[in-house]
Amino acid sequence: MSLNNFYNTLLSPVISEKSNRVGEQSNQYVFKVAVSSNKTDVKTAVEKLFEVKVEDVKILKVKGKTKSFRGKPGKRPDWKKAYVRVQQGQMIDFGVAE
Secondary structure, eight states: OOHHHHHHHEEEEOOSHHHHHHHHHHOEEEEEEOTTOOHHHHHHHHHHHHOOOEEEEEEEEEOOOEEEETTEEEEOOOEEEEEEEEOTTOOOOOOOOO
Protein backbone atom coordinates (compact mmCIF):
# COMPACT_ATOMS: atom_id res chain seq x y z
CA MET A 1 0.00 0.00 0.00
CA SER A 2 1.16 3.51 -0.69
CA LEU A 3 1.32 6.30 1.86
CA ASN A 4 -1.76 7.90 0.31
CA ASN A 5 -3.78 4.73 0.95
CA PHE A 6 -2.75 4.84 4.62
CA TYR A 7 -4.10 8.38 4.91
CA ASN A 8 -7.33 7.31 3.19
CA THR A 9 -7.74 4.44 5.67
CA LEU A 10 -7.22 6.49 8.85
CA LEU A 11 -9.43 9.56 8.60
CA SER A 12 -8.93 11.15 12.03
CA PRO A 13 -8.34 10.35 15.69
CA VAL A 14 -11.40 10.38 17.93
CA ILE A 15 -10.63 12.62 20.89
CA SER A 16 -13.25 12.38 23.62
CA GLU A 17 -13.50 11.61 27.31
CA LYS A 18 -14.18 7.94 26.62
CA SER A 19 -11.25 7.57 24.20
CA ASN A 20 -8.92 9.25 26.71
CA ARG A 21 -10.10 6.89 29.45
CA VAL A 22 -9.61 3.84 27.23
CA GLY A 23 -6.17 5.09 26.24
CA GLU A 24 -5.04 5.51 29.83
CA GLN A 25 -6.43 2.19 31.07
CA SER A 26 -5.50 -0.22 28.30
CA ASN A 27 -3.06 1.60 25.98
CA GLN A 28 -5.62 1.91 23.15
CA TYR A 29 -6.24 4.67 20.64
CA VAL A 30 -9.48 5.38 18.78
CA PHE A 31 -9.57 6.36 15.09
CA LYS A 32 -12.31 7.22 12.64
CA VAL A 33 -11.61 4.96 9.65
CA ALA A 34 -12.94 4.55 6.12
CA VAL A 35 -16.13 2.51 5.80
CA SER A 36 -14.43 0.12 3.36
CA SER A 37 -11.43 -0.61 5.60
CA ASN A 38 -10.85 -3.80 7.58
CA LYS A 39 -8.65 -4.80 10.53
CA THR A 40 -5.55 -5.60 8.51
CA ASP A 41 -5.75 -2.28 6.63
CA VAL A 42 -6.04 -0.35 9.90
CA LYS A 43 -3.20 -2.32 11.52
CA THR A 44 -0.75 -1.74 8.66
CA ALA A 45 -1.70 1.94 8.38
CA VAL A 46 -1.13 2.61 12.09
CA GLU A 47 2.15 0.67 12.14
CA LYS A 48 3.53 2.49 9.09
CA LEU A 49 2.32 6.02 9.91
CA PHE A 50 3.09 6.11 13.65
CA GLU A 51 5.96 3.56 13.78
CA VAL A 52 4.46 1.49 16.60
CA LYS A 53 3.72 -2.21 17.00
CA VAL A 54 -0.03 -2.94 17.02
CA GLU A 55 -1.26 -5.82 19.20
CA ASP A 56 -5.01 -5.75 18.52
CA VAL A 57 -7.60 -3.94 16.40
CA LYS A 58 -11.34 -3.84 17.05
CA ILE A 59 -13.64 -2.20 14.50
CA LEU A 60 -17.24 -1.21 15.00
CA LYS A 61 -19.84 0.48 12.85
CA VAL A 62 -21.53 3.60 14.17
CA LYS A 63 -25.02 4.11 12.83
CA GLY A 64 -25.89 7.62 11.68
CA LYS A 65 -28.54 9.52 13.59
CA THR A 66 -31.90 10.36 12.13
CA LYS A 67 -32.38 14.12 12.36
CA SER A 68 -34.77 16.68 11.01
CA PHE A 69 -33.79 19.94 9.36
CA ARG A 70 -36.50 22.56 8.92
CA GLY A 71 -39.15 19.91 9.39
CA LYS A 72 -37.74 17.56 6.76
CA PRO A 73 -36.43 14.19 7.97
CA GLY A 74 -32.88 13.21 7.14
CA LYS A 75 -30.11 10.85 8.23
CA ARG A 76 -26.46 11.40 8.99
CA PRO A 77 -24.08 8.94 7.32
CA ASP A 78 -22.90 5.72 8.97
CA TRP A 79 -19.18 5.52 9.81
CA LYS A 80 -16.61 3.16 11.33
CA LYS A 81 -14.28 3.57 14.25
CA ALA A 82 -11.36 1.43 15.27
CA TYR A 83 -9.91 0.73 18.70
CA VAL A 84 -6.19 0.07 18.24
CA ARG A 85 -4.09 -1.40 21.06
CA VAL A 86 -0.35 -0.82 20.83
CA GLN A 87 2.39 -2.65 22.70
CA GLN A 88 3.10 -1.76 26.30
CA GLY A 89 5.51 1.16 26.56
CA GLN A 90 4.73 2.58 23.12
CA MET A 91 2.51 5.56 22.47
CA ILE A 92 1.10 7.68 19.66
CA ASP A 93 1.51 11.45 19.85
CA PHE A 94 -1.21 13.31 17.96
CA GLY A 95 0.44 16.69 18.54
CA VAL A 96 -2.66 18.25 20.11
CA ALA A 97 -1.97 21.47 21.97
CA GLU A 98 -3.38 21.60 25.49
